[in-house]
Amino acid sequence: MCDFLLGHQRSALHDIATLPLRPPCERLSGHKSSVCSRSYFVVVMVFFHVYIINVIALLFYVHYSSGQEDASRSRDAPGSNHQRPESRRPPSKAEFLRDVSLTRVEGIRVGHVQRLSLVPGKVHEMRTLSLKPLLFEIPEFLSDDECRVVMQLAQLKGLMESQLMVQEGQEELAKELNLSPEEIFNLLDINQDGQLQLHEVYVCLSVDCELYSSSLLGLYSSVFPGLLSLEEFRVLSSDAFQRFLVQRGVKRSQLVRNSRHTWLYQGKGAHQVLQDIKERVTRLTRLPSTLVDLSEPLQVVRYEEGGHYHAHHDSGPVYPETACTHTRMAANTSTPFETSCRYITVLFYLNSVEGGGETAFPVADNRTYDEVVRNSVRNCDKSNLRVKPTKGTAVFWYNYLSDGRGWVGEQDEYALHGGCVVTHGTKWVANKWINIDPDYQRQARFQQLVSQHSDTHQDL
Ligand SMILES: O=C(O)CCC(=O)C(=O)O
Numbered sequence: 084m085c086d087f088l089l090g091h092q093r094s095a096l097h098d099i100a101t102l103p104l105r106p107p108c109e110r111l112s113g114h115k116s117s118v119c120s121r122s123y124f125v126v127v128m129v130f131f132h133v134y135i136i137n138v139i140a141l142l143f144y145v146h147y148s149s150g151q152e153d154a155s156r157s158r159d160a161p162g163s164n165h166q167r168p169e170s171r172r173p174p175s176k177a178e179f180l181r182d183v184s185l186t187r188v189e190g191i192r193v194g195h196v197q198r199l200s201l202v203p204g205k206v207h208e209m210r211t212l213s214l215k216p217l218l219f220e221i222p223e224f225l226s227d228d229e230c231r232v233v234m235q236l237a238q239l240k241g242l243m244e245s246q247l248m249v250q251e252g253q254e255e256l257a258k259e260l261n262l263s264p265e266e267i268f269n270l271l272d273i274n275q276d277g278q279l280q281l282h283e284v285y286v287c288l289s290v291d292c293e294l295y296s297s298s299l300l301g302l303y304s305s306v307f308p309g310l311l312s313l314e315e316f317r318v319l320s321s322d323a324f325q326r327f328l329v330q331r332g333v334k335r336s337q338l339v340r341n342s343r344h345t346w347l348y349q350g351k352g353a354h355q356v357l358q359d360i361k362e363r364v365t366r367l368t369r370l371p372s373t374l375v376d377l378s379e380p381l382q383v384v385r386y387e388e389g390g391h392y393h394a395h396h397d398s399g400p401v402y403p404e405t406a407c408t409h410t411r412m413a414a415n416t417s418t419p420f421e422t423s424c425r426y427i428t429v430l431f432y433l434n435s436v437e438g439g440g441e442t443a444f445p446v447a448d449n450r451t452y453d454e455v456v457r458n459s460v461r462n463c464d465k466s467n468l469r470v471k472p473t474k475g476t477a478v479f480w481y482n483y484l485s486d487g488r489g490w491v492g493e494q495d496e497y498a499l500h501g502g503c504v505v506t507h508g509t510k511w512v513a514n515k516w517i518n519i520d521p522d523y524q525r526q527a528r529f530q531q532l533v534s535q536h537s538d539t540h541q542d543l
């Protein structure tokens with residue numbers, strides 16, 4: 084089209100340039116000169132106007148097409164909110180890591196202290212507690228006021244039992260699932276050997292994690308430490324089994340967890356204290372704020388006297404068949420296995436506990452991993468490392484190793500931890516988990532999807 088327009092212009096110019104410049108109405112004696120006629124003047128003027136219109140049209144065209152190019156360039160820019168699903172290809176790992184790189188805080192050595200600037204006018208000290216897992220302690224991370232506000236907000240919202248002895252509505256849930264115990268067994272039996280290894284059962288079942296809750300598995304694994312057969316699994320999954328346990332005098336202390344908890348949203352519009360804590364966590368962990376923003380809300384936990392949490396991992400191993408809860412909606416796969424993919428745990432102590440309630444890391448920095456004792460009530464003092472709950476202190480650790488290329492790697496088995504029994508008073512803690520999918524493509528798709536959703540909200 085440009086060539087076409089330019090062609091016209093060139094010929095029009097040529098015509099004008101070659102015209103003899105004479106007065107239009109001059110008449111030469113003897114004959115009427117055509118170059119002097121009125122009609123010749125009209126033709127010249129028409130050509131001249133067509134030329135001007137062509138130039139203006141060309142200018143409009145150039146201006147309009149470069150505007151469109153700019154818009155589409157900015158739509159495709161990394162981090163832009165204007166992404167069209169059909170025009171997006173998944174980024175390569177290198178491309179993705181350029182935008183969302185994971186910095187890992189260095190531990191240097193146990194006892195090493197780093198000074199941090201997290202809030203204006205205050206310097207925090209961060210001490211390395213262990214290298215396996217990579218674990219840090221930051222005293223006075225929260226102010227007394229912040230601790231109070233978080234506890235009050237949690238009370239206002241209401242706390243629920245973290246683990247029920249007999250789960251209400253479980254039978255209805257089981258019916259809704261519409262899967263027979265045999266079918267569930269087959270789905271869980273990853274290596275299809277007709278037996279369930281404990282790790283296969285520990286992978287939380289997405290359809291209803293609580294149905295085969297870790298409490299029962301904890302109890303059960305002490306009875307059947309090796310393998311579970313289909314027959315044993317049938318019993319395990321029945322509601323009656325739980326009632327049977329209660330009738331047999333199974334106590335709350337034997338549950339994996341004995342506490343109450345609630346969740347507090349930390350996004351826009353949340354209480355300022357909650358937003359401040361989220362921002363401080365972003366600075367502490369040195370992770371891109373998108374990752375922290377897209378993570379679980381703050382979990383606030385209250386233990387009464389006698390409360391505890393047996394040794395556990397906050398997040399499970401990620402096998403090829405395992406989905407992460409937070410990226411599940413963006414993953415194009417259907418898998419029955421799910422874990423929460425909590426790359427980092429930041430644990431805050433909201434009060435100082437009068438007696439007990441330490442956070443125990445039974446195998447921290449220890450090579451004798453085989454001698455794991457999961458019962459935090461009985462074996463707390465045998466743990467390698469115990470952190471005393473002190474108001475305002477935060478501890479944080481990595482539940483996964485690095486893959487060596489700037490992304491999340493395998494689960495760190497040393498990140499096993501638990502809450503020792505509270506012997507006097509109550510204990511309040513809060514967990515900020517940062518969720519990252521070890522499969523970077525799923526994380527990238529999830530972020531794309533979320534940015535498209537927020538786009539829709541902005542447009543409305
Ligand atoms: O209460 C503690 O010290 C540990 C809590 C914990 O591990 C959890 O809530 O996941």
Ligand SMILES: [Fe+2]
Pocket residue numbers: 395396397500
């Ligand atoms: Fe935990």
